[in-house]
Amino acid sequence: MTQPKRKLLVIGVDQMIPYLMEKYVATGDLPNIASLLKKGVYGKALSSPPCDTPTNWTVIATGAPTFIHGATSFYLHVPGEPLDLGLSLRGRTQLSKYCNAEYFWDVAARHGKIPFVINYPAGWPSNFEKGAMVIYTWPTPETLPRQIIFKSTVEYSQASSNSELQLQVQGNDSITASLNVLESSRASPKLLFTLLKSSTADFDTLQIQVEGESTLHRIKVGEISEWLAIKMETKHRELPCIFRIKLVEIDSAGKTMKIERSPVLNTKGWSQPDDFGEKLLKNRLTLEAMKTETVPYMMPGTVDAHLIYARQEVMTLAKAIEFAKKELDWDLCFFHIHHLDTLNHKRLAAMFEPSPNYSEKAAIKAERNVRVAYKIVDEMVGYLLETCVDENTTVVLVADHGAIPAWRIVNIPLALYDAGLLHYDWNEKKKRFIIDWSKTKAFPYLEPTYIWVNLKGRDPEGIVEPEEYEQIRDEVIKALEAIRDPDTGNPIIELAMRKEDHPELAQNGERIGDIVYFLKPPYQIFDDDLDALDPTFLSKRIMKKGHAYEAKHCFGAHAYYLPQTTFGDYSIAVPLVIAGPGIKEGVKLETTVNLIDLAPTFARIMSLPKPKHSTGRIIAEIFK
Incomplete structure (x- = not known):
């Protein structure tokens, strides 16, 4: 008897938070997601640090943890390059040439399956003989503008x-x-x-x-x-x-x-093959770009305008997936949407009563915005269930990371400067402090939260002798653990560690910093200023701010915390829903799984080998 042709639809929703999803399912606002929960298995999953976008969409697609695949947040440092080079190459972690692990869709393509990958923050470019990969609206390096x-x-x-x-x-x-x-x-x-x-x-x-x-x-x-x-x-x-x-x-x-x-x-350079992208254009299945250029989690204009655009973007994307189903007859489809992430960065603290940003009026407004954003997700889910899912299709709804409310900024470069590990000189012409590599012993990345020893023989500007390496690592950890909030005296660092210290965090790799650190909530690093993520310089204003200060623009974060971090009802853990043939129905997982477990589970669902670098397990408890 011929086995049915199994298909897989992976619906990626960046920064979907279990608490909020469950809340809006309970209030009846998410009927399509509620139907998936009844038809399938629901649980929570942990990200691989750093708990950020490129890292964990790569984890989901490969089954490999960060130290293997090497996609370290938006800023990648490759040992041997100048320590600051990666800061000028934002997002290269999304390119397949920088990924050291095999993608599940490549396994599927090699076994005759037809993949369709669209708007996904990992894996560009593909080399499918059949199928297609499309950038759509997600900004990716080394692509041409649509x-x-x-x-x-x-x-x-x-x-x-x-x-x-x-x-x-x-x-x-x-x-x-x-x-x-x-x-x-x-x-x-x-x-x-x-x-x-x-x-x-x-x-x-x-x-x-x-x-x-x-x-x-x-x-x-x-x-x-x-x-x-x-x-x-x-x-x-x-x-x-x-x-x-x-x-x-x-x-x-x-x-x-x-x-x-x-x-x-x-029509060229943002879709592979190019002619499939041209077909999307001619069928009006792309969206006019916004005139304000920004990174995805920085919101131009008003929240209401963002939500209007988000719905147009999400539903046009859903229609493009439907078109690809008819045009390509894909066997597996991976995609992601990002508007929840953008909104959460702006609104979470306003909904969280312990936050100084909370007021009843602000909470009502923020909650209304967030509810609408989740309803947009649900509308898209319903459309895809109606147009692209049959009895042989398994649907996976998953996020890359959750988020927690945040409202204090920690000044890591200043803390290392005060400890004598990072050195700046005032530049009168540029009116700011500029790094002096000849006196800098340790250099911080902020996304990811890594600190590199400026090591002689490895780093082009290295000054630390190899025999001093462990001593400098000790000094960095001591400096991080000493950081206190000047307003409260509370410690800010949850964990500062040598990269090999905690094997369960899977950080002992070549592209992982010599020291890895994690923050306590409500502290974060980014406050809507990309320049502040470059520690090669500091402004007078930031130098005077101290080791911690009030955020002005961003009030939700995720990249700086341990995967199991919670803050009130909010978590870095993500929701995971799997529904389809052979999957248990109406079941809630008793234990939290890991995102590295998804690719091996996809392989089981589609009767394919798992990706060769996958270290996750098959989530056997979901199957009948």
């Missing part, structure tokens, strides 16, 4: 004093105009417009021609052209781009005209 130019509206007139916006009368039946696709450059590809009359005496048709090409496109008011293809010089290189034109209005006498040009979209 959108080159934002959309625009252009109004023309015969009376315009601007020659580029002037309608030129060529005769009784013809009026012409042109448009530089990149408005700021006369050297950009040009569109030639001709206003025409059809069967009436009125102008009612716009003819469009890409300069140098023979194809003519004609549209009437309210219509949108076919996709127009051009080659465009960009700061990256010449790229193949597509866009469309809509005729908004036209004066019957041809005196005025208004058009809309869609965003100009690049």
Whole structure:
């Protein structure tokens, strides 16, 4: 008897918190997730430190802990490189060439399965013979931008004093105009417009021609052209781009005209294969980029605007997954969404009564925002269950890390400076303190929470002799353990350790710092300023702040804590739901599992070998 073809859908929700998910399931706000819970197994899972995005989406995809796969948060230091080089290469941990472990989707592809990976913070680029990998909206190094130019509206007139916006009368039946696709450059590809009359005496048709090409496109008011293809010089290189034109209005006498040009979209370098990305574009299954460029967990604009955009992004992504199901007939799909992470960084402390940021009014507003964000997740889950899941598909709902409320910033570089381990000199020209490598014995990374000894023979600027290595590690640990909150006198460091000290934390690897440290809640490091994550310099303002001070922008965190950390009802642990054929129904796991256990469990579900570097176990207790 032929075995059914097993399929796998991994729904990744960055920074989903078990307490909040359970709360909104209980209030009836998440009916689709509630149905998954009834049909499957629910439990909690622990991240692999550092409890951050690239690290743990890599853990989920490989079954390997951090010391094996080497994707250390957003900032990776490779021994032998200058100690600060990784700080200028944010996000390279998401690239497959920096991952030392095998991805589950590569195992599946090797065994004839068709993978589809989209918007996932690990594994780019792929080399699937079948299937596809798509960046979508998640920023990833060494990719090309999907959108080159934002959309625009252009109004023309015969009376315009601007020659580029002037309608030129060529005769009784013809009026012409042109448009530089990149408005700021006369050297950009040009569109030639001709206003025409059809069967009436009125102008009612716009003819469009890409300069140098023979194809003519004609549209009437309210219509949108076919996709127009051009080659465009960009700061990256010449790229193949597509866009469309809509005729908004036209004066019957041809005196005025208004058009809309869609965003100009690049079809190369963000999807593998490229032609699958072009299909997504032409089927309107991508989202126009936001004009404010930022990292994903920094929120531009208002919370309400963020949630409106988040819903559009999430539902468009769900439709792209549905399209890929029809187009590729994928056997396994991995993806992630990120809007909960962004919102939690802004709102968690306002919902947490012990926080100084808490007030009844602020809590009501924050809770309303968070509830809406979770409902967006549930809407997406429902859509995918309806369109992409059949009786042979196992659905996994999982996060990479949770989060806890936070409202105090710890100043690790200053603590090491005060201990004589990190040295700065004032630079009058730059008006800030600049690191002096010739006197620096230890250098901190902040995400991940690692400290590297500036070791002679290993590090290009190394000054610490090998025989002094252990002494400097002792001094670093002592300096960290001595950090106290100046307002309360409370210790800030939960654990400072040599990387080999706690095998259960899986930190004894080449890319792990010589010292690993974890904070106590409510302390965090990042406060919405990426420059502050670069300890090669300190501003006077930060130098004067002391070892701990009040946060101004970020009020939820995760990357700095031990995986089992809890704070009130909040946790770094994540929710895990697995439902599908052969899975127990309505069962809650009695013990917490680890994210490294997922890839071996995926392999069992799909009757495939586990990834070769996986150290996790099969979660056997979920199976009937």
